[in-house]
Amino acid sequence: MLKFPNDFFWGAAASAPQTEGYSLSKGKSPSTWDQWFKLSPEKFYQNQGPTDTSNTYELYGEDIQRMAEMGMNSYRTSISWSRLLPDGRSVNTEAVSFYRAYFNNLNANGVEPIINLFHFDMPWWLMEKGGWETRESVEAFTFYAKTCFELFGDIVKYWTTFNEPIVHIECGYLYGFHYPAIQNFKKAVQVGYHTLIAHTSAVEAFRKSKREGKIGIILNISPSYARSEAENDQKAKENADLLNIKSFLDPCVWGEISQDLKILLKENNLLPKTQSNDIHLISQNTVDFIGLNYYQPRRVKAPEEYNTPAKMPEDFYAPYDWPGKKMNVYRGWEIYPKALYDVAIMIKEEYKNIPWFVSENGIGVSNEDRFMDENKVIQDDYRIEFIQDHLKELHKGIKDGSNCFGYHAWTFVDCWSWLNGYRNRYGFYRVDLENNYARSLKKSGLWYKELIKNNGF
Ligand code: BGP
Numbered sequence: 001m002l003k004f005p006n007d008f009f010w011g012a013a014a015s016a017p018q019t020e021g022y023s024l025s026k027g028k029s030p031s032t033w034d035q036w037f038k039l040s041p042e043k044f045y046q047n048q049g050p051t052d053t054s055n056t057y058e059l060y061g062e063d064i065q066r067m068a069e070m071g072m073n074s075y076r077t078s079i080s081w082s083r084l085l086p087d088g089r090s091v092n093t094e095a096v097s098f099y100r101a102y103f104n105n106l107n108a109n110g111v112e113p114i115i116n117l118f119h120f121d122m123p124w125w126l127m128e129k130g131g132w133e134t135r136e137s138v139e140a141f142t143f144y145a146k147t148c149f150e151l152f153g154d155i156v157k158y159w160t161t162f163n164e165p166i167v168h169i170e171c172g173y174l175y176g177f178h179y180p181a182i183q184n185f186k187k188a189v190q191v192g193y194h195t196l197i198a199h200t201s202a203v204e205a206f207r208k209s210k211r212e213g214k215i216g217i218i219l220n221i222s223p224s225y226a227r228s229e230a231e232n233d234q235k236a237k238e239n240a241d242l243l244n245i246k247s248f249l250d251p252c253v254w255g256e257i258s259q260d261l262k263i264l265l266k267e268n269n270l271l272p273k274t275q276s277n278d279i280h281l282i283s284q285n286t287v288d289f290i291g292l293n294y295y296q297p298r299r300v301k302a303p304e305e306y307n308t309p310a311k312m313p314e315d316f317y318a319p320y321d322w323p324g325k326k327m328n329v330y331r332g333w334e335i336y337p338k339a340l341y342d343v344a345i346m347i348k349e350e351y352k353n354i355p356w357f358v359s360e361n362g363i364g365v366s367n368e369d370r371f372m373d374e375n376k377v378i379q380d381d382y383r384i385e386f387i388q389d390h391l392k393e394l395h396k397g398i399k400d401g402s403n404c405f406g407y408h409a410w411t412f413v414d415c416w417s418w419l420n421g422y423r424n425r426y427g428f429y430r431v432d433l434e435n436n437y438a439r440s441l442k443k444s445g446l447w448y449k450e451l452i453k454n455n456g457f
Helices: 033-039 056-070 095-106 136-152 163-172 185-209 231-254 259-267 277-283 338-350 381-399 443-454
Strands: 009-013 073-078 110-118 158-163 214-220 224-226 287-292 298-301 325-328 331-336 354-360 403-410 429-432 438-441
Touching: 009 110, 009 354, 009 443, 033 325, 056 073, 056 095, 056 298, 056 438, 073 158, 073 403, 095 136, 110 185, 136 158, 136 185, 158 163, 158 287, 163 214, 163 231, 163 338, 185 214, 185 231, 185 277, 185 443, 214 231, 214 277, 214 354, 224 287, 231 259, 231 287, 231 298, 287 338, 381 403, 381 443
Parallel strands: 009 073, 009 403, 073 110, 110 158, 158 214, 214 287, 224 298, 287 354, 354 403
Antiparallel strands: 325 331, 429 438
């Protein structure tokens, strides 16, 4: 039996915009997702928009009972910025009551709330002014963060600032999956830089608040593996890790932006605009812990030519179709559990063995009802196998000294996912879109319950 450390955080993760519902009511102003759906609903899978989420606004009480029943001792979700502060300054009291009741309910059921501030959901009023492209966004985010610490700091002890900042940067400014869906590498870097400063400024506000508790950031860490040992391919790997991993991990943990990254950006005329106090701000506001999202590795090779100045990340590293890869055929992502061991050791050896937890890991499955049996239970053995294989690697990493304190699956109840709507299901509970979002347990939910009970498998 593989046993995990005592008091290990077992749980699941989700986000406000993907679960709450009531995205245009109860005092909430539109986020960029609400507005984009209004403008271009055809971009969204089966026209499923952000109003179509799993209605935790009303159903959180019964969901928390289910979490407690499963034995979960922690749960991560986020606050919706545009629900709490519809115009950026004035507090929506209905939202305060909702979040307080929600977080109190989690605490009362022994489920530690881990609360994230930004999960891709920029308020529309701020996006209209340029969003993360502008320095004004830093000030707006800091005000929002401070407000959250004041309003909920007595009942929330684990905070995170951002979920996967690299994703809103690349999806919004390089690859077209998030609004404003433009392609401009220089802007992408500036957006990334403002996100980093907004993060550090929120950490500073948290420290100044003298609140009891810890603060961290959630990063998608897909380690890169090069096609070969050849210098050219190794350079591609280094570039990919610099841009996608070290860009946030170094300043958040070490308080310094990587010199190699600065050189790379400078050589390619991609350096962002900065302010003189930023270096100090970054150096003084490192995090207490890291949340690490892992789904699949990144396979890279050298591009045909290393073009300077680079116009896209692909000029720094090209995707490589590794012949030995095992695929999640239901979603199209590679399955490679060993990467979780590799990142556990990377954090131990290169990032001062900072406390960290797996904040997202899971398997998305399209058209999952095909696996429903005659009793209407989804027989998701592939999910059990996926989580188990990843946990084996995680366990090995912990045994070898990595300071991991928890594992959160994505996700508890199937949820809406941006342009993908409900295309890929991830939950331990199925959500029935035809029947008022009713939940039903999948086979993997029973398995997870047993795992938690045994603190291992
Ligand atoms: C992560 C995000 C989640 C969720 C997940 C699954 O990057 O943090 O919000 O969307 O990916 O993604 P998908 O539903 O596209 O398979």
